Amino acid sequence: MNLKEKYTELLTTIGFEEKQIQRNWLDLEKAYSNKSRHYHNLTHIADMVKCYDTYLQKLEFPNEVLYAIFYHDYIYKSSKKDNELKSAEYALSILPENIVFDSQLVFDAICATQQHKHHIIEDINWLIDFDLKILSRDWDEYQIYFEQIRKEYSIYPDFLYKPGRAKALKHFLENEFIYQTEEFRNLYEEKARINIEKEIALLL
Template identity: 30%
Template sequence: MIVHPDPPRAAYQEAHRRYHTQAHIDDCLARLAAVDGLGDRERDLLVQAIWWHDAVYDPLRPDNEARSADLAREALAAAEAPEADIAEVERLILLTKGHTVEAGDRLGALMVSIDLSILGAAPEAYAAYAQAIREEYAAVPEEIYRAGRARVLESFLAAPVLFPDPAFAKALDAQALRNLAAEIAELTRA
């Protein structure tokens, strides 16, 4: 079983965060808790990856996931976690950058699906998420933000699968596609 260092709770309280907060972590942990068929070690690895995956979040930097993985490595090593567990937590965190996984990677599929699950939320919750993301990017001028955000959302639509875990895909795909299309339409209207 994996060693449990203190989670990075303070990071999720940073003033610039609006979506990437403790509420996001709590939602991810709740979604994980509802997943059946995981062994204790698998669940522990995912818990650690969820706690650490957004420990570093600066919307203007491209290396948040790598920096979060580094922090997880340091904390887990200090807690004397086995190297194999540290490496797996790092790997799971890094998957949240591109949100793609190899076929047969159940833990990776769960990590990515859990992280992206907000995309399949009810329209009101999705709208609140979209607004919170905009607030996190407050320093970015509106025109640049709209174009960049539309590109990100279009990349989700163009992906072979949005939620690589089949249960998440079944539950969330249809609403996620509606949410993404609606936000893209809003972002790209003149």
């Protein structure tokens, strides 16, 4: 099932009308395909959906988590600090009325992808981990990732970007864990930390 089919199936299940689904998909595709999106694009969404499919049985609110995946980076401007909040607000604004759906969970889940901190709701922890799985890729793939991030922040010169990026990466290392679920910690924590340390070394 491709991304559009997955999206269509989800919105049909939630209670969107067919014409709304088509229009919303075109809006979503346009947002994630903006030429400034080198990493935060449909490829990133597709990677997260793969994680979602793998760990579907672990989720208590699968529809809400999948909807949050599709919309968590809907608004993305590298010069702004409220992308997640704006994305969460937008995601809720297009929901049909009278649906059986935990919109508050969606809102909290999308906002949680800003700080990536442990959440009382376990489904949100899964979403955070899906978002950060990229950190544990093989070095060649990880390198492509951080080069894509650099392109998204191309408006900033190196003397501003490098310290800012290093600070953000060090924040991950200072936390007791990068990943919020035990499963991801066991599988990916060590690799992610090694990658982050290597990137920081390149920035300094």
